[in-house]
Amino acid sequence: MLDSYQRTLSNDPSDGEEWQVPYYLTPGTILPSVIRGEAVTWQVSLSGMLNDDAILLAPSYEMSAEFLLTASTSNEQYNFAVRVIGADHVWLAGYTRQPDSNPNVYSRFVASSLHLALNTRDNEFEPLNSGYGVLFPKADYSASTAGETRLLTEPRLFRRHPQGFGVLAKPLNYAGEALHAGELLYFETEDLVHYEEKGMIKLTDAEIEDFSCERDAAVQAYRIGWSEQGGRTYWVTTEDFIHFAPAKEGHEFPITQADVSISDANMAQLLALTTSEAEYLYKKLGRVRNVSVQAPTIMIRQGTTSPPIDSIRAAAHYSDGSISYKRMTVSEDELAALDLSKPGEYKLNARVVRTNFPYPMMRTRPDPFVLLYQGRYYFIATDDDGQRRIYIRSAETLEGLEDGRAAETLLWDGNLPSGERHGQHWAPELHVINGKLYCFLAISVNNDWRGVQAHVVELTGTDPMNPAHWDTPRRVLNRHGKFIADLADREHSISLDMTYFEHKGQSYVCWSQPVWFGDDRELASLYIATIHPDEPWRLTSDPVRICRNEYGWDRNGGAASGVSEGAYILKRDDRLFMVFSGSNVGPNYTVGILELIAEGDPLEPNAWRKSNYPLMHSLSLPGQYGPGHNMFVQDEHGDWYNVYHACGIDGGRRNASIRPLHWRFDGSPILDMRDEEDLLPELETITLTIKVQ
Template sequence: MENEIHSVVCYTREPLEPEIYSPKLAYSMHLAYTDDGMIYRELNHNSGVLFAKAAELSNGTLSAKSLKNPYLFHMADGSFGVLAIRTEADGSPDQQSKGSVLLFTSPDLLQYRELGLLNLTNGLHVQDIMCEYEHASRKYILRWREEDGRYYQREMVDVTCPDDAAKPKPCEAFTLSPRRVAIEGAVARNAIRVPRGVAQRLIHKLTVPVHVRNELPERVTVSSKEQLQAVKVTAIYSDGTTAIKPIEWDASEIDWSRPGTYRISGSIRQDRYTFPMATNRADPCIAQWDGRYYFVATNDADGNHTISIRESDSIIGLASAEETKILDTGMHDHLKRFLWAPELHGIGGELYIFLAGSSGEFKDIQSHVMRLKKGGNPRIAADWGTPIRVARHDGSPLFQAGITLDMTVLERKGRLYVLWAQRELVPHDLGSWIYIAEADPRKPWRLISEPVLLSKPEYGWANNQTFVEEGPFALMTDRKIFVTISGALVDATYCVGMLSVNSDADLLDPNQWTKRNYPLLTSRSVPGEYGPGHNSYVKDEEGTIWSVYHARPGIGEPRCSGLRRVHFDVDGEPMLGLTEEKDLNPALVSVYLDVLVEALAEG
């Protein structure tokens, strides 16, 4: 332990084909770590963790930006800073950034705050940058190279407050110490030492854990099979996180009429879902209603002209359940095309489907809600009411200058909130943004508050090929509300990002929400699954939470639905890429237990 060297190197990557790893992804800051000072190991699947924000133009549109030549440094207070050259999305010089560099701060190299452009000089483009905090003088020493090849230096007491900076002066040329980083495509920059705790947390947050051992009592006292089946195992993972798992106990050797101690074996149960679960089904949603599970999704097989539903008494049974059509584009005059992203939600004892549809053109796509009649059967089309277009509190349409879609719900403390994707098309196409509002729980198609903007596709992973954030869905825990969103084009570049807020916060205050700078799930997270996204969540009979998502089994293959258990990391945040073989170690499936059978009390 004493000989461990905890260092982190930052780097960008060489771009690949647009659908594999475009400049918008490659020109972001990546991290790798070493504990021996020699071999660096990739973090976050060799994907970026820090992206430059897009610039907002005067007409409201976003201009995508990237970053090059990031430089990590220690701040005076023990936190971290990053300086980088802001570029256009493709890596070419950014005219707005002439004479400036981007400045970020971070407490942990996981969550970053972009402070904007730090002006160094009114001269030329900055092509390289470095910064060190000098303890003796209590100043930051910034050195940079401009496009004419000249080098300059500037001293600052506080790098976040440029007003106190001394004027730049010429300095000697500098070069960064070469780092041998044997990681695909890596363009290495500098490395810094970090405390052991920081290094461990980076590893825990940015690598996928594996199942390493089990915790199970050596002996239990029971008096029935039902009590025995309630005995579960705690799976321990390499990062110290845990998951409770059910066990299939072999109780054949137990004589329940004879008290005593029995040694039995069992197998940890793992529901396995082969991907794809459903082909040509995108934007999937599974919900439980009246003791049954139901599955709905966008139907890519017929060009999004129908919505069908599956029913089963278990989630695993939905994979083979028969589909029944409950809506098509011939049933209603106002829904003729683009039946997208249906979601099932139980609200106030009523079952609803939230969906998007259009009267004809793309520009007419709007969010709608349809309600199941009292005592109705979700599999019978006639039991569903006419889809109602979502309206504002005054009864006017939710949005008329563009489209709305992917509406979902979030219930907290007796109040109902809706979140959706909204794309302004007139007078300019702004891309798809995420909004929230409070809605009437008795008429969930009617807002009772003004819409509030939560998020824009400002990062390269969200505006990759197109400016889109969509598909919000809430996952609630005791302390936090997580809303996963999907970004980029619905091809292999599609990915999942995340917003979060404290459970007791004002959900309509955008300043209460935090947006993760890097995506939660991408094509690099699970081999063979491309463009994962538009996921929802469902809890099974054991209390296990599942992510229901779509992805492609190959680049250019159709969108298909899949399921994966949601794991919670060291901070209690969802992990969506824990594959089955890492979730349950085959060598640890078998467990053993001494069972003390008590005599049943007479009475």
């Protein structure tokens, strides 16, 4: 298939220089008719791959087997082992963006990352991950435990052999300035979703102006070419990106570039993907949308008084192949009018239940938490009006938790002198452990936010809304009986956002803490330890760090900036996810995710795989900046919801809301599905078929 992005292999090599043919080619590639001034004829070892005009043809499948492409002149013969991608290939654009003039909208820390877009139709490119970056370099921790933020520019994607992809990019420091002359950052990825940073590649002592990388069909190795100031060009070959042949002067592989007409996008490099590669990438990083709703057919026996509508669900289908089974409601009058006493087929109008929650839903209530406990929903959060009080409210439904519909009760007041619990009160969570209800929260022990410490409170009575039914908060202890962040050992040492979960019969807590290493303090990181369920305020193992903020999206704001906090566990089937919040509390807040690998030990840091990009950010939901500190609740019907807070473009007070949680085709969670994506308005009304037998 010919299109506007096909290449012509036209650069004629000079004497002593190898002729360049990429190993991976696209159909429509035009082969040269002259090499070094001599006419050339072409032959292929795989029939049907070349026409009489020396243009490569498409295989009948996604990618051809390797075949020999032979160029013959009167004096020479050149052989190239190549593969050709199928006719239905899709162009992938890799690019960076220009930062917005308002860093709260899109700063250089997130703009200087690899962004991806797919050529979905008529040469129009659709940005993936809602236009947010998907690949960020790690911070440099060589000089301090807090690290220094790193950025990238001019990303170049290429295919690796026999599968997967590579990415080379110029490294930048946190200020967006060039870093390490003559070096490039190198990443590997199997699917363009999960990336592994392999390190820096040193090519030259000079500044690199431009560069490219492709597998060379002549030598069956990767050829990295670059240009330096003054216009001189060089290239090297490597098989493993560890060992390199001596540099030679000569041409680099030209790159295919395009203006993808995406707002603030820099010039993009293009890479051809097979149909299945593009489909996976789109399903994984594209916005997932409702495309149809399948109305169920209900089979009942003659004489049944009413069909079981409450136990039957409609199947909502989505663009990524996922399905969500949704509740339905019907008109009582229409239902009563049905004559189900005789066999036959009947039609009944139904409405698919749409769960829309307003934003804001609970004003000035960040770090929100909802628990379904003994048939009622309880909502508890930080009070953003001073952050010194903890209120709780309750309702029979999730909708009933909205402001003005549920009265609040003050549980703890940090404005009143009360021993050590005078000051900030943050991020309460409600957890049932061994049949008892506990509240995990952070409380200042010195009337200063730098002295906030993790506490656990037990409900000794029966009513969570009654302050007298809660015991005295206990500070969390390590396994030796000392406070986990003891101000007696180190001033300005905090612990916060503690959460609880169980995995394979073991109880764990995870929390955020900026640990001191000598005189050097890291940025707040996530730590995990085991506890005994009878004493959830006491650790039974040493703390282990499983996550620190290391990318531009969770360090958004400076050389050493941001936190990792607000962890919460989401378990579904046999998979265990941990969401957490990164960057700075405010408009740049984001939600990242860790997944515990199969059979992994939660106390082993390498058992957690961290996503290189956030799942929820300021481009996720229009007008909602800094979404974060989220958790999940399953309602009485078994449906899942994401509870989170966000703020305005300039920060300020943070407000809580709720969104339906959708499960992607591969079982991973979507946190930011918009109302029209969850259910198309025109599909909200469906017709049920009732068959009476």
